[in-house]
Amino acid sequence: MTTSRKHDAGGLPGDFAIWIFIFAELLVFGVFFLAYAFSRANNVELFNESQLHLNRIAGAANTVVLLTSSYFVVRAVAAIRADNARRCGHWLLSAIGMGSVFLVIKMFEFGEKFSAGISLSTNTFFMFYLSLTFFHFMHVILGIVILAAVLLKARSGGYSAANHTGVETGASYWHMVDLVWLILFPLVYVIH
Amino acid sequence: MQYSSQAVAKPYFIAAIGLFIGQILFGLIIGTQYVIGDFLFPEIPFNVARMVHTNLLIVWLLFGFMGAAYYLVPEEAERELFSPKLAIAMFWIFLVAGALTIVGYLAVPYATLAAATGNDLLPTMGREFLEQPTITKIGIVVVALAFLYNIGMTIITGRKTVINIVLLTGLTGLAVFFLFSFYNPINLVLDKMFWWWVVHLWVEGVWELIMGAILAFVLIRLTGVDREVIEKWLYVIIAMALITGIIGTGHHYYWIGTPEYWQWWGSIFSALEPIPFFMMTVFAFTMVNRRRKEHPNKAATLWALGCAVMAFLGAGVWGFLHTLAPVNFYTHGSQITAAHGHMAFYGAYVLIVITMISYAWPHLHHKAPAANGRAQLFEMWSFWIMTISIVFITLFLTGAGILQVYLQRVSDTPLPFMVVQDKIALFYWLRLWTGVIFFVGLCLYVYSFFAKDNKSLASS
Numbered sequence: 187m188t189t190s191r192k193h194d195a196g197g198l199p200g201d202f203a204i205w206i207f208i209f210a211e212l213l214v215f216g217v218f219f220l221a222y223a224f225s226r227a228n229n230v231e232l233f234n235e236s237q238l239h240l241n242r243i244a245g246a247a248n249t250v251v252l253l254t255s256s257y258f259v260v261r262a263v264a265a266i267r268a269d270n271a272r273r274c275g276h277w278l279l280s281a282i283g284m285g286s287v288f289l290v291i292k293m294f295e296f297g298e299k300f301s302a303g304i305s306l307s308t309n310t311f312f313m314f315y316l317s318l319t320f321f322h323f324m325h326v327i328l329g330i331v332i333l334a335a336v337l338l339k340a341r342s343g344g345y346s347a348a349n350h351t352g353v354e355t356g357a358s359y360w361h362m363v364d365l366v367w368l369i370l371f372p373l374v375y376v377i378h
Numbered sequence: 379m380q381y382s383s384q385a386v387a388k389p390y391f392i393a394a395i396g397l398f399i400g401q402i403l404f405g406l407i408i409g410t411q412y413v414i415g416d417f418l419f420p421e422i423p424f425n426v427a428r429m430v431h432t433n434l435l436i437v438w439l440l441f442g443f444m445g446a447a448y449y450l451v452p453e454e455a456e457r458e459l460f461s462p463k464l465a466i467a468m469f470w471i472f473l474v475a476g477a478l479t480i481v482g483y484l485a486v487p488y489a490t491l492a493a494a495t496g497n498d499l500l501p502t503m504g505r506e507f508l509e510q511p512t513i514t515k516i517g518i519v520v521v522a523l524a525f526l527y528n529i530g531m532t533i534i535t536g537r538k539t540v541i542n543i544v545l546l547t548g549l550t551g552l553a554v555f556f557l558f559s560f561y562n563p564i565n566l567v568l569d570k571m572f573w574w575w576v577v578h579l580w581v582e583g584v585w586e587l588i589m590g591a592i593l594a595f596v597l598i599r600l601t602g603v604d605r606e607v608i609e610k611w612l613y614v615i616i617a618m619a620l621i622t623g624i625i626g627t628g629h630h631y632y633w634i635g636t637p638e639y640w641q642w643w644g645s646i647f648s649a650l651e652p653i654p655f656f657m658m659t660v661f662a663f664t665m666v667n668r669r670r671k672e673h674p675n676k677a678a679t680l681w682a683l684g685c686a687v688m689a690f691l692g693a694g695v696w697g698f699l700h701t702l703a704p705v706n707f708y709t710h711g712s713q714i715t716a717a718h719g720h721m722a723f724y725g726a727y728v729l730i731v732i733t734m735i736s737y738a739w740p741h742l743h744h745k746a747p748a749a750n751g752r753a754q755l756f757e758m759w760s761f762w763i764m765t766i767s768i769v770f771i772t773l774f775l776t777g778a779g780i781l782q783v784y785l786q787r788v789s790d791t792p793l794p795f796m797v798v799q800d801k802i803a804l805f806y807w808l809r810l811w812t813g814v815i816f817f818v819g820l821c822l823y824v825y826s827f828f829a830k831d832n833k834s835l836a837s838s
Contacts, residue, residue, distance in 0.1 A: 206614045210621065210653065217646050306639040313639045 199263075200355035208362045211325070215366050218321070219373060222314045229310060234378055236311035239304070244295045245375040248288050249367065255284030256364040259333070259357045269347035271340050278337040278353075281360065285330045292323055315374055322366055329363040332356045379741040381452040383459035388742045389469050390445025391735045395824065397438035397476075398728075402817050404431040409810040413803055426483055429509050433483075435723065436507065437476045442731030443552075443588055444472075444525055447545060449738045450595050451529050455536025460528050468521050468528075475517040479510055501562050505573055508559045515559055522553040540609040541591050541598075544616055548587030555579045567635035574630045581722070582626060582651060582693075586619040589689070589730045590658065596682050596737045597662065601669035611661045618654040626651050629701045633710060641703035648701045652694030655726075662686035675740060675748035677757040681733040684761055688725025688768070696721050696772065708787050713779035713802075721772040724764075732823075739827070750831035757826040763819030770812045778805035 198205050226233045262277035299316070306313050336356035339345065345353055379385070407427045410417045418427075452459050459465060482491045488509070495511035497503045502512045510518070526549060533542045558575040594612045598605055628644025662683055673679065696718040700709040709715070736757060740749045748754065785798045793801075 203610050203614050207617055210618050210650075213653075214621065214646070214650060217649065221642060221646060307637045313642060317639065317643065 198358075200358045201351055204355045204358055208358060211362060212366070215318075215321075215369075218314075218318055219369065222318070222373065225310050225314065232309060233311045236309060236315075237375070237378065239299075239302075240315065240375050241295050241298060242375050244291050245371050248291050249371050251284050251288045251291065252364045252367050255281045255288070256361055258284060259360050263350070263353055263357050266340070266345050266350040266353050267347055271343060271345055274345065274350075274353065275337055275340045278333055278340060278356075282330055282333050282337065285326055285333070285360075288326055289323070289330075292319065292326075295319075318370055318374060322363070322370055325363045325366065329360045332359050379745065381458050383462040383465075384449050384452050384738075385742060386459065386462045386465040386469070387445040387449035387738060389466070390441050390448065391739065391742075393469070393473055394438045394441040394445060394731060394735070397434050397441065399820060399824070400480075401431055401434035401438060402813075402820055404428075404434065406810070406813050406817060407431075409806070409813045412806040413810060422484065426488070429488075430480055430483055432507055433509065434480070439727050439731060441472070442727075442734070443549070444469075446588075446592050446731065446734040446738075447525075447529050447549060449734065449742070450545065450592065451532050451542060452536075454539045454542045454595065455532050457532065457536040460531035460535070464524055464528050468524050471517065472521045475514055475521075479514045482511065483509075500560070502560055505559075505562075505569070507577055508573070512560075515556075518556065519553070522556065526550060526553055539605070540612055541595050544587050544594075544612060545591035548584045548591060551584030551587065552580060555584065570634045571631065571636060574627055578627045578630055579624070581727070582623040583620065585727065586623065586654065587616055589685075589726055590615050590619070592730050592734050593658065593662065593682060593685065596678065596733055597665045599737065600673045600675065600679050600682065601665045602671040602673075603665050603668055608661075608665065611657070611665075615654050615657050615661065618650075618657060622647050622650040622653065629703075629706065632703050632706055645701065645703045649698065651701070652690065652698050655690040655694035659686040659690045673747065675737060675754070677749070677754040677761070678733060678737040680758055680761055681729060681736045684765055685725065685729035685733050688721065688729055688765060690725070692718065692721030692723070692725035692768075692772070696776075699776075708783050709779065712782050712786075713775045713805075714783065715779075717772045717775035717779055720775065721768055724768045743827075749826070750829070752831045752835075753826045753829040756822055756829050760819045760823035760826060763822060764816055767812050767816035767819060771809050771816065774805045774809040774812065778802045778809070781805070 258277045258281035262274045262281065265271075265273040265277055296316075296319075299312075304312050304316075306316050333356050336352055339352060404427050407418060407422060408424060408431055411419075411424045411427065448459060448465055482495075486494070488503075491511060492498075492503050495503075495513050497512055500512050502515055503509060508515075526546075529546060529549065533546055536542075555576050558572045561572050563569050563572070590612050594608050597603065598608050624647075625643055626648035628640040629648040631640035631644055663686070666679060666683060700706050700714050700718065740746050749757070781802050782798050785793050785801060786795060
């Protein structure tokens with residue numbers, strides 16, 4: 187009941203604590219993006235040249251993968267609101283699957299860069315590229331862990347249409363992970 | 379006091395305050411040596427006195443944390459302490475080992491102490507804050523393990539609360555990271571890198587968990603606010619402290635020979651380190667404003683609020699001042715660092731231990747929720763005198779630091795270190811006299827434990 191009332195009032199879905207966490211995370215990434223922007227302004231040529239070495243196809247594929255996973259999470263929340271815990275579980279599992287695909291593609295990309303001898307110390311651009319994508323990578327892993335915990339509880343019948351704050355909490359975090367990538371991808375891979 | 383075994387906290391608190399007095403006395407000695415170079419030379423050289431000043435600080439805070447844990451854990455776990463005898467035995471071992479170490483520092487030259495204690499077998503000595511002989515370090519590990527066992531068994535077999543779990547996590551981290559004091563690589567870069575794993579990951583990592591847990595415990599008792607509310611705050615604060623603090627270690631890796639990316643990692647993450655401290659301030663004031671009862675121990679509330687504010691100022695604001703790599707390029711290792719160190723340690727850790735003592739002591743000693751009004755008045759006076767003194771010590775050192783950085787590193791005609799020290803001597807004098815006032819505040823604090831109320835004064 188509390189959850190539905192919150193929605194009527196336009197409040198934040200999920201547990202309030204996760205939102206403090208989400209804002210804190212967004213702040214860290216925000217500061218990182220700003221630092222990237224300032225550094226780029228001072229080294230436009232270096233950044234443009236180095237950017238050409240990134241695998242944009244892998245990046246674009248991962249964007250689609252994460253967006254799809256977010257869609258699945260939305261369906262999971264919709265399913266539990268319709269009191270269908272079983273379907274909610276299926277959608278969550280699909281979202282976790284897409285998250286894992288993201289990790290695989292990203293590891294392939296990291297492998298590519300490391301085997302080309304690129305490291306954090308190669309230049310400022312690659313320092314940012316590797317740091318940002320690595321920190322984001324760790325967040326995808328954390329997001330998967332959170333979704334998995336929600337999935338386990340959903341399967342054991344822990345959520346219902348009346349009480350599903352946990353599903354919304356996990357979904358909110360996952361959308362944050364997705365959102366960060368939606369800024370990271372164009373900023374680091376595309377914008378020239 | 380709900381459980382008789384909580385009484386083991388008492389000797390820990392007494393030892394903590396005793397060593398605190400010693401720490402301040404040695405602070406006054408080195409403060410004097412800053413302006414009168416040969417003061418007490420050759421009996422107590424500056425490097426020895428400084429070592430005693432910092433080591434006493436760490437040891438008394440550890441006594442305070444342990445005392446706090448012994449008082450807090452049984453009440454939270456709702457059972458007697460697993461082994462009060464073990465706690466008392468460890469108290470004496472720790473006190474005697476600590477005292478012998480300090481005597482060793484003062485009685486013989488450091489190199490002699492190193493040779494006598496077999497430092498060549500497992501060299502761990504000679505690094506700032508970790509100067510203790512290897513055998514003392516082993517003793518610290520033994521005490522820490524016995525302590526964790528005692529606390530851990532109490533928590534595992536009792537009620538598990540967020541406060542207990544966070545406290546136990548912090549204390550375990552404290553013990554684990556201390557193990558890096560045994561790792562002493564020949565390579566100076568690696569040496570410094572792992573040295574910070576003890577120093578930084580203590581004060582800007584796991585100690586924050588301990589501080590958060592103690593503050594939450596005291597605030598629940600003082601304000602009567604729902605445990606659920608306070609626990610949620612605690613979770614968020616701890617998460618933020620760890621997110622920012624762990625990679626924030628990078629702000630020590632700018633100029634020690636580590637790769638350049640640390641300048642970015644360190645700057646970005648540590649720039650956000652003030653946030654958990656700010657949240658702690660908001661947390662403390664919100665809880666006190668939403669209090670559901672008027673607790674008679676006003677002094678404890680003052681210490682708790684003071685702790686939250688001063689921790690934010692000292693650790694948060696004064697830390698941020700010089701945490702960004704481009705600023706730190708000029709300021710590292712200057713009096714700016716000393717300014718930050720003084721206010722951060724006082725605000726975060728000295729005050730959290732005193733907060734706990736102030737809350738627990740009336741229960742331990744008087745079997746009452748609060749000391750008499752006159753004693754509390756002295757406590758409050760001592761709070762203001764010590765706090766205002768530390769603010770001024772910090773401001774004077776900041777002034778000294780700004781001048782030092784400018785004259786020595788920024789100006790077009792940089793001056794040599796000692797010439798600059800002469801030019802900023804006025805600030806050191808001001809700091810010394812403020813230190814004396816701080817000591818007066820500390821004496822008042824000690825007196826507050828013996829202060830009788832007006833009625834008993836009149837009748838006697």
